[in-house]
Amino acid sequence: MVFCTCRQGVLWRALDMDKGESYRHILYLHNFALQQQFKFFCYDVVCNYWPFAKDVGTKLETEDFKKHTEEMVPFLSRFHGKTHTMFCQLLYGGHWTTGAASTTGETTEQSNSKMSRYGSTTKHMSNPNRWDHLTDGMIYWNQEKECGMAKQLAKFYNAALDDSTRHDKEFEKQKQKWLEEIRYQLSAAREKLLVARQTMDEIPFKLKKLLQIKSPTQKLRDFALVQSNKLRAAETIIPLLQSAVVILD
Incomplete structure (x- = not known):
């Protein structure tokens, strides 16, 4: 059935x-x-x-x-x-x-x-x-x-009122958690953006010095490659971090 x-x-x-x-x-x-x-x-x-x-x-x-x-x-x-x-x-x-x-x-x-x-x-x-x-x-x-319909409907009504109050309180708690998480993400995004901008300012100067060396060792060449990769990463992430800061702020 x-x-x-x-x-x-x-x-x-x-x-x-x-x-x-x-x-x-x-x-x-x-x-x-x-x-x-x-x-x-x-x-x-x-x-x-x-x-x-x-x-x-x-x-x-x-x-x-x-x-x-x-x-x-x-x-x-x-x-x-x-x-x-x-x-x-x-x-x-x-x-x-x-x-x-x-x-x-x-x-x-x-x-x-x-x-x-x-x-x-x-x-x-x-x-x-x-x-x-x-x-x-x-x-x-x-x-x-x-x-038992009258008793059941009254029970449903009282339960709905209790649930409404409880859900409002739970939502406010969750809302505070979300706001704290947003503030944390905003702070982290600003710090990363500051680091990325510093990298953009410092790495070209370091690379310029490395290029002046006539016969760089393998260690210096590896260091230059790492710095170049950091520069490209900073160039890519800066627009994303700027957008994140605008959204979270």
Whole structure:
């Protein structure tokens, strides 16, 4: 079974996969979520599913299927998303998206943990009895959620207020760390710029003296090569350091 749930954990729709999960099953639930005017569509591998949904809308050339990706926002569940690559988390992670209200997107897993307990009994039933038994279980689960909805929403609200205050404080701390790091980088860039300018002033004078020697030893030739390399490096790095100082200042 695969379920479509809301942020409060209420089961909206269930689908018997029969032989295993596929994007066809997910598209059916996606279509249902669109009809209910949901804003976000959360899925464990939405990064792979979303291009598929876009292809369906493009290849079928109907406006009905294009709405799935145009009117809804992909949402990668937070804890499943930790196993994805960083760019995937940045592109599809929905926890901090505007309007998501710090949703983790893991409520379906909570319903799965409850409904999986029926597996030990339903596996011995015929399909009609199994569907009836699971339907009764889903109705019972939703009744529990509805009875505790007021308390749960109040709890979410208080948690959101606490999180808002905590995140503001954490942001200010992080902001101070960033400012200290910027000041350190600015100081380091200025010092390197000063050294590079001194090198530009001193090395030509040293090279001029070396050129006046008629038969320099190998050690002097190596020294001249090193000084020439330092001069070229200084010429290259000075514009970069000047830009860094302007940006950091």
